[in-house]
Amino acid sequence: MNIYVLMKRTFDTEEKITISGGQINEDGAEFIINPYDEYAIEEAIQVRDAQGGEVTVVSVGNEETEKQLRTALAMGADKAVLINTEDDLDYGDQFTTAKILSEYLKDKGADLIIAGNVAIDGGSGQVGPRVAELLNIPYVTTITKLDIDGKNAIVVRDVEGDSEVIETTLPLLVTAQQGLNEPRYPSLPGIMKAKKKPLDELELDDLDLEEDDVEAKTKTIDIYLPPKKEAGKVLEGELADQVKELVNLLHTEAKVV
Amino acid sequence: MARKIIVLGEVRDGSLRNVSFEAVAAAKTASEGGEVVGVLIGDSVNALSGELIHYGADRVITVENEKLKQYTPDGYSQALMAIIDAESPEGLIFGHTSLGKDLAPKVAAKLNSGLISDVTALEVAGGNLVFTRPIYSGKAFEKKIVTDGLVFATIRPNNISPLEKDESRSGETSSLSVDIKDLRTIIKEVVRKASEGVDLSEAKVIIAGGRGVKSEEGFEPLKELAKVLNGAVGASRGACDADYCDYSLQIGQTGKVVTPDLYIACGISGAIQHLAGMSNSKVIVAINKDPEANIFKVADYGIVGDLFEVVPLLTEEFRKILVNA
Numbered sequence: 001m002n003i004y005v006l007m008k009r010t011f012d013t014e015e016k017i018t019i020s021g022g023q024i025n026e027d028g029a030e031f032i033i034n035p036y037d038e039y040a041i042e043e044a045i046q047v048r049d050a051q052g053g054e055v056t057v058v059s060v061g062n063e064e065t066e067k068q069l070r071t072a073l074a075m076g077a078d079k080a081v082l083i084n085t086e087d088d089l090d091y092g093d094q095f096t097t098a099k100i101l102s103e104y105l106k107d108k109g110a111d112l113i114i115a116g117n118v119a120i121d122g123g124s125g126q127v128g129p130r131v132a133e134l135l136n137i138p139y140v141t142t143i144t145k146l147d148i149d150g151k152n153a154i155v156v157r158d159v160e161g162d163s164e165v166i167e168t169t170l171p172l173l174v175t176a177q178q179g180l181n182e183p184r185y186p187s188l189p190g191i192m193k194a195k196k197k198p199l200d201e202l203e204l205d206d207l208d209l210e211e212d213d214v215e216a217k218t219k220t221i222d223i224y225l226p227p228k229k230e231a232g233k234v235l236e237g238e239l240a241d242q243v244k245e246l247v248n249l250l251h252t253e254a255k256v257v
Numbered sequence: 258m259a260r261k262i263i264v265l266g267e268v269r270d271g272s273l274r275n276v277s278f279e280a281v282a283a284a285k286t287a288s289e290g291g292e293v294v295g296v297l298i299g300d301s302v303n304a305l306s307g308e309l310i311h312y313g314a315d316r317v318i319t320v321e322n323e324k325l326k327q328y329t330p331d332g333y334s335q336a337l338m339a340i341i342d343a344e345s346p347e348g349l350i351f352g353h354t355s356l357g358k359d360l361a362p363k364v365a366a367k368l369n370s371g372l373i374s375d376v377t378a379l380e381v382a383g384g385n386l387v388f389t390r391p392i393y394s395g396k397a398f399e400k401k402i403v404t405d406g407l408v409f410a411t412i413r414p415n416n417i418s419p420l421e422k423d424e425s426r427s428g429e430t431s432s433l434s435v436d437i438k439d440l441r442t443i444i445k446e447v448v449r450k451a452s453e454g455v456d457l458s459e460a461k462v463i464i465a466g467g468r469g470v471k472s473e474e475g476f477e478p479l480k481e482l483a484k485v486l487n488g489a490v491g492a493s494r495g496a497c498d499a500d501y502c503d504y505s506l507q508i509g510q511t512g513k514v515v516t517p518d519l520y521i522a523c524g525i526s527g528a529i530q531h532l533a534g535m536s537n538s539k540v541i542v543a544i545n546k547d548p549e550a551n552i553f554k555v556a557d558y559g560i561v562g563d564l565f566e567v568v569p570l571l572t573e574e575f576r577k578i579l580v581n582a
Contacts (some may be wrong), residue, residue: 013509013511013529013533014529014530015529016396017393017396017397019397024392024393035511036511093371094372094374095366095369095370095371095372098366120393120394121392123374123375123393124374124375125358125362126362126372127362128362129330129360129366130362130363130366132363133362133363133367134366138330138331138442139363139442140442141358141359142355142359154445158505159355160456160457160458160505161450161457161506162447162448162449163450165444165445165447165448166443166444167442167443167445168441168442168443169441177504178497178504178507178512179503179504179505215405216404217369217370217404217405217406218371218372218401218402218404219401219402220399220400220401221387221400221402222399222400223392223397223400224397224398224399225396225397225398226396226536226537229555231553231554231555232541232553232556232557232558233557233558233559234553234558234559234560235558235559235560239567239570240570242560242562242567243560243567243570243571243574244574246542246560246571246574247571247575247578249558250519250542250558251578254519254540254557256461256462256518256519256539256540257462257486257519257578257579
């Protein structure tokens with residue numbers, strides 16, 4: 001089984017966001033593997049361990065992304081590929097990323113491609129379905145279970161809390177939803193081994209792509225922080241009176257009930 | 258610039274979802290006086306076209322086919338591509354729902370177009386359609402424009418107001434016959450788990466529980482309150498990780514991002530990762546034993562106390578006023 005994982009490096013969920021010079025300030029921020037991509041990596045490792053084969057983790061990013069790719073290798077992935085766009089692109093969108101990934105993947109003979117269902121930074125969840133479309137393979141998003149039997153797959157998809165049981169075939173792209181598995185932490189031997197595993201670095205040139213081929217279709221014209229919320233009113237007095245006051249406030253002042 | 262904008266109406270349990278009316282309102286703004294064309298796809302959807310028109314669509318195109326009874330990306334994209342070929346629209350708007358999130362990127366990719374996902378507001382400024390959307394799960398916002406290709410957007414439920422329903426509005430409904438072939442994913446079974454109560458992403462009221470609910474049974478008083486307020490129950494990551502509830506209820510940077518009118522946080526401390534998922538709610542109420550809990554910093558109203566005392570009292574009080582209303 002030839003398995004690929006699409007991974008993104010993102011801000012740690014515990015990071016506060018600040019803006020300087022119209023950009024998200026990255027100075028001193030902690031970065032992690034996008035949490036949904038951790039499920040994807042874990043699932044890929046489990047499928048490989050059950051069925052044999054190889055797991056390759058691919059990321060479009062910059063030099064810094066090597067750290068998260070090493071972590072994926074330490075978890076148990078076999079190979080990593082960094083498509084470094086730092087020198088070629090100032091700005092990319094989901095079209096850009098999907099185009100680059102599909103150009104990389106098109107001749108790899110992937111049986112299974114797993115991605116997170118959404119990245120917690122940009123939050124658009126587009127890249128998975130776009131890549132599947134560009135490779136002309138079926139996809140199932142937000143999955144919570146994956147069973148593979150030969151060329152057939154049974155997938156459970158989370159649909160706003162309900163579950164769909166879906167039958168499909170390989171090659172297939174799926175995107176991971178929370179609940180799919182419990183991602184492992186890299187073990188110490190895993191970390192040692194990861195240092196020796198192959199991590200290839202490519203640029204657009206290596207994929208025969210020009211900047212124009214991947215030029216974004218959208219543009220961000222402003223980034224801002226939401227207005228800071230004033231601390232509200234903490235009620236006082238007997239509990240029963242507080243509850244009455246709260247209901248009254250919600251009903252007559254805030255008018256939300 | 259007058260534009261023709263297509264809106265995909267989403268049908269759930271035989272009715273149009275609210276977000277589809279919101280999408281029509283968004284399309285109206287985006288059309289700048291052009292045309293809003295509603296689209297309905299399914300096995301039996303013709304009867305719903307009037308309602309889409311009452312909410313502001315100028316006309317409606319339906320595609321009915323036995324193979325479209327359930328949503329699949331292949332089936333729906335074939336139907337939609339046939340409509341796009343026939344209509345040559347400038348843009349398409351979907352709800353940012355399970356269906357919209359799954360389908361819109363596929364169709365946008367087919368047409369080499371950009372897609373602006375999870376839009377909470379749009380305006381016309383300097384000849385451009387400017388879309389506002391949260392990033393970092395609402396810790397920041399960005400404004401985006403489309404620079405090339407068709408304009409694709411998915412809009413987040415509960416943020417753009419629908420137009421007032423006008424039953425005197427009329428418009429043409431036409432149907433397009435599309436040959437649907439080669440569905441590569443087949444839905445074998447649908448297991449309903451969310452059927453009790455209101456869908457979290459569209460709920461106007463959310464009652465959320467954290468570690469403070471202590472157990473699966475601890476969610477019962479919250480469910481009771483949700484029922485009285487016609488709301489949905491949500492949870493923090495802490496509650497989900499502790500197995501008090503299903504991960505599908507999780508609200509936060511991992512999990513769902515919600516913006517209801519009223520968010521009642523019960524026994525939730527207010528970790529940054531949770532706040533990212535709910536702090537843009539219109540009114541936030543915090544109930545927590547710890548007066549120093551972070552959640553009070555974003556709450557409009559707070560009660561320091563035991564949720565197992567406060568929540569049943571609240572349910573009782575709401576019951577009284579809602580009966581009298």
